[in-house]
Amino acid sequence: MNSKESGAWIKYFKLKSVSFFLDIARSQDYIADRAFNFIVFMLEKTMMKSYLKAGLFVALLLLMTNAMAASVNVYSARKEALIKPLLDQFTEQTGIDVKLVTGKADALLQRLKSEGMNSPADLFITTDAGRLHRAKAADVLQPVSTDVLTAVIPENYRDPENYWFGLSIRARVITYIKDKVEPKQLSSYEALADPRWKGRICIRSSENIYNQSLVAAMIAAQGEDKTQAWANNFVSNFARPPKGGDRDQVKAAAVGVCDIAVVNTYYLGKMINGKDAVQRDMAGKVGLFWPNQGDRGVHVNISGAGITKSAQNRTAAILLLEFLVNARSQHWYASVNYEYPVREGVDWSDTLNGWGKFKADALNLSLLGQNNATAVRIMDKAGWK
Ligand code: FE
Numbered sequence: 001m002n003s004k005e006s007g008a009w010i011k012y013f014k015l016k017s018v019s020f021f022l023d024i025a026r027s028q029d030y031i032a033d034r035a036f037n038f039i040v041f042m043l044e045k046t047m048m049k050s051y052l053k054a055g056l057f058v059a060l061l062l063l064m065t066n067a068m069a070a071s072v073n074v075y076s077a078r079k080e081a082l083i084k085p086l087l088d089q090f091t092e093q094t095g096i097d098v099k100l101v102t103g104k105a106d107a108l109l110q111r112l113k114s115e116g117m118n119s120p121a122d123l124f125i126t127t128d129a130g131r132l133h134r135a136k137a138a139d140v141l142q143p144v145s146t147d148v149l150t151a152v153i154p155e156n157y158r159d160p161e162n163y164w165f166g167l168s169i170r171a172r173v174i175t176y177i178k179d180k181v182e183p184k185q186l187s188s189y190e191a192l193a194d195p196r197w198k199g200r201i202c203i204r205s206s207e208n209i210y211n212q213s214l215v216a217a218m219i220a221a222q223g224e225d226k227t228q229a230w231a232n233n234f235v236s237n238f239a240r241p242p243k244g245g246d247r248d249q250v251k252a253a254a255v256g257v258c259d260i261a262v263v264n265t266y267y268l269g270k271m272i273n274g275k276d277a278v279q280r281d282m283a284g285k286v287g288l289f290w291p292n293q294g295d296r297g298v299h300v301n302i303s304g305a306g307i308t309k310s311a312q313n314r315t316a317a318i319l320l321l322e323f324l325v326n327a328r329s330q331h332w333y334a335s336v337n338y339e340y341p342v343r344e345g346v347d348w349s350d351t352l353n354g355w356g357k358f359k360a361d362a363l364n365l366s367l368l369g370q371n372n373a374t375a376v377r378i379m380d381k382a383g384w385k
Contacts, residue, residue, distance in 0.1 A: 070094075070095060070096040070097065070313075070316055071096060071097040071098065071099060071313060071316065072096055072097075072098050072099070072122045072123060072313045072316040072317050072319075072320050073098075073099045073101070073120045073121050073122045073123070073312075073313065074087065074098055074099065074100050074101065074121070074122065074123045074124075074125060074320070075101050075103070075108050075111070075112065075121040075123070075124050075125070075308075076100060076101070076102045076103075076108075076124075076125040076126075077102070077103065077104065077105035077108050077125060077126040077127060077131075078102070078125055078126075078127065078303060078337075079102060080100065080102050081336070082333075082336055082337050083100070083102075083125065083333075084100060085332070085336075086323075086324065086329050086332060086333060087100060087320075089323075089329075090319075090320055090323045093323075094319065094323075096316050096319065096320070098320065099120075101121070105126045105127060105128075105131055106131075108124070108126065109124075109126070109131065109134060109135055109138065109140070112124060112135070112138070112140040112308065113138050113140055115310070116140075116310065117309065117310045118310065119140070119308060119310040120310075120312070121308045121310065121311070122307065122308055122311040122312065122313045122314065122316065122317035123305055123306075123307060123308065123311070123317040123320060123321060124140070124141065124305060124306055124307075124308055125167070125303070125304070125305040126303070126304070126305070127301075127302075127303040127304075128209045128210065128213055128301055128302070128303075128368075129164075129166075129213065129301055129302055129304065129365035129366065129368045129369060130209045130212055130213045130216065130301075130368045130369050130372050131209055132159070132163075132164035132302075132304050132306060132369070133159075133164075133366065133368065133369020133370070133372065134369065134372075135163075135164065135306060136159060136161075136163040136164060136306070136369070137369070139309060140308055140309055140310075141163045141164060141306035141307065141308060141309055142163070142306075142307055142308065142309045142311065142314075143159075143161055143162040143163050144162055144307050144314075144318055144321075145162050146318060146321075146322060148322045148325070149162075149165055149321065149322060149325065152325045152342075152343050153165050153166055153325060153342055153343070154166075154342070154344070155364070156362055156363060156364045156365060157169065157302055157304075157342050157365060158304075159306075159366055160364065160366055163306050164304050164305065164306035165304055165305060165306065165321065165325075166302035166303070166304040166342040166365070167302065167303050167304050167305055167324055167325065167333060167342055168302060168303045168330075168333055168334045168337070168339040168340065168341065168342055169300050169301070169302055169334075169339060169340040169341070169342055169360070170264045170265055170266050170300065170301055170302070170303070170339050170340070171264070171265045171290075171298045171299065171300045171301075171340070171358065171360065172210060172213075172214050172262060172263070172264050172265075172298070172299045172300070172301065173262070173263065173264075173265055173268075173288055173289060173290060173291065173298060174186055174189075174192070174260060174261075174262055174288075174289040174291050175250060175253065175260070175261045175262075175263055175268060175286040175287065175288055175289070176253075176259060176260050176261075176286060176287050176289055177253050177254070177259045177260075177285055177286060178285060178286065178287045179285070180259045181259050181260065181287075183287060183289055186289045186291070187291070187292075187294065188291050188292045188294075188295065189214070189218065189230075189234075189262075189291050189292065189299070190218075190222075190230055190292075192234055192237065192260065192262075193229075193230045193231075193232075193233035193234040193237065194233075194237075195233075195237075197237040197259075197260060198236070198237050199237065199238075199239050199258075200237065200239055200258050200259040200260055201234070201237045201238055201239055201258055201259075201260045201261075201262070202238070202239055202240065202242075202249040202252045202253055202257060202258035202260065202261045202262075203238070203242060203249060203261070203262040204242050204243070204244060204245060204246060204248070204249060205242040205243070205384075205385055206242070206376070206379035206380070206384040206385065210246070210264060210301065211379070211384075212372055212375045212376055212379070213299070213301055213368040213372070213375075214262075214299050215227060215231065215371075215375035215378060215379055216367065216368040216369075216370075216371035216372055216374070216375040217299045217361060217363055217367070217368060217371075218230065219371045219374055219375060219378070220363050220367045220368075220371060221296050221361075221363070224374060224378065227375075227378055228378050228381065228382065231378050231379060231381070231382035231384060232381075232382045232383075234382070234384075235382045235383050235384045239252070239257050239258035240252070240257060240258070241385045242384070242385050245267075246261075246263040246264050246267040247263075247267050247270075247271060247279070249261035249262065249263055250263055250267065250268065250271060250282060250283060250286055251279070251282050253285070253286060254281075254282035254283075254285045254286065255282075261286065264301075265288070265338065265339070265340075265352075265355070266337050266338040266339050268283055268286070268288060268338075269337075269338025269349075269351045269352070270337075270338060271283035272284070272351060273338070273351060288355050290356075290358040290359070292359075292361070293358065293359050296361045296362075296363070297358070297359035297360045297361040297362065298358055298359065298360055298361060299361055300360040300361060300365075301365065301368070302342065302365060303339065305321060305324070307321070325342065325343055327343065327345070327346055330342065330343045330346045331346050331347055334346070334348070334349070335348075335349040338351055338352065340352060
């Protein structure tokens with residue numbers, strides 16, 4: 001190799017290492033910056049002393065060490081089975097290791113709060129915009145603005161100040177016992193306050209964030225007074241004091257406790273597709289009704305995530321967040337829990353296709369958090385246990 005050729009080689013390698021390290025730097029800012037500077041320094045040396053091979057060796061070694069060092073810590077209120085396979089794919093594609101801590105949504109938020117800036121978490125994944133709002137209000141998240149997140153996630157499914165981003169959508173629907181209720185008797189959440197439903201409705205407790213968000217959406221649509229009047233009558237139609245989760249409402253309806261159960265779509269999806277034959281049978285007794293299709297649309301909510309305020313691996317966490325909204329991840333993430341992708345143009349699972357298309361409330365979900373305290377007050381006043 002003459003000196004002209006080796007000069008060209010060095011130039012090529014420098015350019016390559018620049019792009020390599022810019023990529024890696026995105027995932028591990030600090031170490032990569034250091035390593036990058038060092039490699040450029042080494043190359044300069046090798047150029048002068050013609051120790052090209054030694055330079056290449058050091059560059060490679062540093063590249064490997066750095067890739068091994070890159071990691072991101074996730075606190076997830078979603079169960080491991082609903083997120084881990086995606087995190088593994090992310091690691092496979094980027095070389096960035098993901099450490100996952102799972103737990104109950106409220107407990108994880110409490111942990112983030114008490115750990116403060118010492119928290120090892122970089123990304124917080126949870127369900128319900130109301131909870132994401134609480135995390136933002138508790139000052140454990142930080143805003144991030146990226147072209148990918150802005151382009152892919154519809155505006156109403158992310159925080160206006162970019163503290164949190166929706167990852168999947170779920171709808172809170174009316175299910176009804178097919179033998180006892182005609183779909184044409186149903187129309188909206190508002191109509192469930194009608195005396196014809198006295199003693200016929202099952203719904204979980206007002207302590208549950210899903211119901212708080214449902215009422216928060218009603219406040220946004222029609223104001224406090226109308227929502228209070230609705231809640232008073234709606235509660236008087238309950239078949240029993242609220243107890244259990246969403247699945248328990250469908251089960252209660254199936255055994256004759258009530259004729260209507262208000263539940264999130266994915267619970268029904270899980271019952272229909274689950275291993276438990278009794279639950280499959282129970283779910284088979286109910287039909288799914290999309291409320292408010294003639295006006296604002298069905299109440300929808302999200303699972304979502306935000307970068308923590310304490311994030312040490314901020315850039316890697318953003319890369320992961322962007323990975324979670326790519327088309328492939330979106331299909332898997334939504335399908336595995338019978339949810340809807342937050343990204344448009346992504347295929348739905350068969351169960352969801354079977355339920356058909358629907359009109360969703362276009363409300364900006366940040367309002368669910370903003371109206372939460374008022375919603376809780378209204379429910380308390382209405383005697384919703
Ligand atoms: Fe849930």
